[in-house]
Structure formats: C-alpha cells, structure tokens
Amino acid sequence: MNTPDGPSPNGTKGNPVEQVRYEVKKAIVGQEELLERMLVALLARGHILVEGVPGLAKTLAVKSLAEAIGGQFQRIQFTPDLVPADLVGTRIFHQPTGEFQVSLGPVFTNLLLADEINRAPAKVQSALLEVMQEQQVTIGRETHQVPKPFLVMATQNPIESDGTYPLPEAQVDRFMMKVVVGYPSPTEEFVIVERAIAPTVPIQRIIDPERLIDLQRQTDRVYVDPSIIEFSVKLASATREPASVGLGDLAKYVTYGCSPRASINLVLAARALALIRGRDYVLAHDVTELALDIMRHRLVLSYEALSDDVSADHVLTRVLAAVPAPDLVSQGR
Incomplete structure (x- = not known):
C-alpha cells in the first residue's frame, strides 16, 4: 500500500x-x-x-x-x-x-x-x-x-x-x-x-x-481538484502583486513576476509527482514541494534585490508562507 x-x-x-x-x-x-x-x-x-x-x-x-x-x-x-x-x-x-x-x-x-x-x-x-x-x-x-x-x-x-x-x-x-x-x-x-x-x-x-x-497518458488522468488549480494561480499571481498577500515590502525586489506558464507547470508537475508517489489525485503538498523549482527562474528581480542580496528563492519562500494551501482532506479527497 x-x-x-x-x-x-x-x-x-x-x-x-x-x-x-x-x-x-x-x-x-x-x-x-x-x-x-x-x-x-x-x-x-x-x-x-x-x-x-x-x-x-x-x-x-x-x-x-x-x-x-x-x-x-x-x-x-x-x-x-x-x-x-x-x-x-x-x-x-x-x-x-x-x-x-x-x-x-x-x-x-x-x-x-x-x-x-x-x-x-x-x-x-x-x-x-x-x-x-x-x-x-x-x-x-x-x-x-x-x-x-x-x-x-x-x-x-x-x-x-x-x-x-x-x-x-x-x-x-x-x-x-x-x-x-x-x-x-x-x-x-x-x-x-x-x-x-x-x-x-x-x-x-x-x-x-x-x-x-503510456505512463505519460496515465499522468494525464491524475485528478486535479479545482482548489489546486486556484492555489497554483494564487501563487503565480502573488509574485506579480506581492502586496495582495500582505508582502508589500517585496514589491521593490520583483520587476516581473511569474508568467501563466508557472501556474500551468505547477499543476502538470504536481500530477506527475502524485503518480510517482502512488496516488491518482494531487495534494497541495505536491504543488508546494515543486514550487521553487518551477518558479525560481521565472522571476525577474530588480537591481535592488541584487544589492540587498535577495534571491528568487527568498521571495518565493515568503510567498509560499503567505498563500494558504487548500485542505483537500476535509473535501473527501
């Protein structure tokens, strides 16, 4: 099991x-x-x-x-x-x-x-x-x-x-x-x-x-709850407007946030990770575990971030902490 x-x-x-x-x-x-x-x-x-x-x-x-x-x-x-x-x-x-x-x-x-x-x-x-x-x-x-x-x-x-x-x-x-x-x-x-x-x-x-x-096709059939999609979109949106999740101090460090490809790939990669771990449905944990790898190269940081030694991972870690993850257990998944 x-x-x-x-x-x-x-x-x-x-x-x-x-x-x-x-x-x-x-x-x-x-x-x-x-x-x-x-x-x-x-x-x-x-x-x-x-x-x-x-x-x-x-x-x-x-x-x-x-x-x-x-x-x-x-x-x-x-x-x-x-x-x-x-x-x-x-x-x-x-x-x-x-x-x-x-x-x-x-x-x-x-x-x-x-x-x-x-x-x-x-x-x-x-x-x-x-x-x-x-x-x-x-x-x-x-x-x-x-x-x-x-x-x-x-x-x-x-x-x-x-x-x-x-x-x-x-x-x-x-x-x-x-x-x-x-x-x-x-x-x-x-x-x-x-x-x-x-x-x-x-x-x-x-x-x-x-x-x-065949395994790729099986991955395509892994269930993704709408709340997972919404969670992925919120993570990407928060990098474009940090103030929307109470992180206004990060706005000066981000020139451009993540593109919609970040939201898409968060869901696609989470499905694959769920299959690897023996599930036919995605958990919020799958998204958060892959978030740094999927989003770090899509952030364009400002010169101020460079001078203050602020990395993309630092920004994303704070975004992940600020955006609440959906609780799928209570929804019966």
Whole structure:
C-alpha cells in the first residue's frame, strides 16, 4: 500500500517509475531531488535547467536515465562557435543525384543534454527554442518531428561568467523546472569514491519509450481538484502583486513576476509527482514541494534585490508562507 507522501517501503516491485529510479541509483549516489525532478519532467513532458558546479554527475544522471528507459541519448557541448545547424541539422548537396538531402542533427533523440547551454550565442538558443516548444524542427521547407518522448536537460555553471551569454527570457520560461544541484554529503561522497574505483555496474533497461508514453497518458488522468488549480494561480499571481498577500515590502525586489506558464507547470508537475508517489489525485503538498523549482527562474528581480542580496528563492519562500494551501482532506479527497 502506498502512503500519501511516497511509495511503500516494501520495495519497487510493480511500480515502473520506482524501478527506473532504483536502477539509475546504481550509477548515481545521492541527488535524490534531481532524479525525482527528472522523472517528473519525463512524465509531465517538460524540460529541466540544472544549475551546479562541475563534477556533480549531471551528465551521468541523464545518460543513466536514458539507459533505464531504453531511449536514445545525445549530448551537445555548447560553445561560442556553435551554429544552429550543429543542433538541428542542415541540407547537404548530394552531387551524384544533384539533389539536397537533409542531415538531421543531435536534437533528434529522446533525452538531450545541452551542456553549459549559456555558452552558445542567441541564434543557437533560438534554434533550440522551437524544438523545446513545438517538438519539431524546420530545415529548409520541411518540418521534422523529434522522437517521443523528448526531454531537454540543460546545464549551466554558476561560477563562471567569461564567454557566456544570458539565456533569453522566452527560452528560460520554456523550461518546466530549474533545479539547483548542491554538493554531496561526506557519506555520499565516500560512496561516490568507492564506486569510482570499482568496476562499473551496467544500467539495465526497465521500460521502453512506448511504456513511458503510456505512463505519460496515465499522468494525464491524475485528478486535479479545482482548489489546486486556484492555489497554483494564487501563487503565480502573488509574485506579480506581492502586496495582495500582505508582502508589500517585496514589491521593490520583483520587476516581473511569474508568467501563466508557472501556474500551468505547477499543476502538470504536481500530477506527475502524485503518480510517482502512488496516488491518482494531487495534494497541495505536491504543488508546494515543486514550487521553487518551477518558479525560481521565472522571476525577474530588480537591481535592488541584487544589492540587498535577495534571491528568487527568498521571495518565493515568503510567498509560499503567505498563500494558504487548500485542505483537500476535509473535501473527501
């Protein structure tokens, strides 16, 4: 039997999502939040922006997940000299036939890792924008659909600024979540070193892309109470007008609040999290647990916030405390 907040400790048997997580953890030590958010994004058909210093197994996590779901994996190292054709592909003239042939780029995969995405110029970011939003690429006059399921996981290094380009706000908003990855604990790092000097354990395929698509459809059927939708909208609205929830002192720190995509993705991601935890209905706790990851990159802070060392997480934490969550238990859910 599953508990409201997580799977039963009796094991992962019968739960394909938990089986995938268990398999990935053969290669990854710690990073529980990152792994769970990746699974949420897969089920909710979203994309993830991961921020963390080098060496925290971001690439290994995506590659291991791709192996566990039997999907295709591609990694693109973003550099200042990258051009859009390096991502989406191009038309090549075939001299024997006198015709142009389309050569598809690495975005035609199931899991795409865009490593250090902020090192590429704006024209490359724009090329990635279409495939993230529309799940398709236009080369010449032809439109090509990318494989399903499709997930973009982009990484950026927070400690370097030389040779980097700010991500366009429109593209940042396309990411369902921004996950901040921290250092492992001493115990976890000990296990990491132990595994690094031991023979590599192969990752077994647990499900296939077709089964993952079935799980995505199952996620679509998770019940969302209207009060949950209202709660999500109130959270997003409070970032635009902090004074409406008694946080007028925060108004000077926020230039632009979260877009409606925040409300949409709060509900979509909460449904996926509910399914992962063995429920067919969403609780307010699912929304609040994912709120920072879904909203932090959608806030545009003022220069005053920068000077006062006020972060997006600080603003959102206060908003979450000020907006009351619905009590679904009393409603019979």
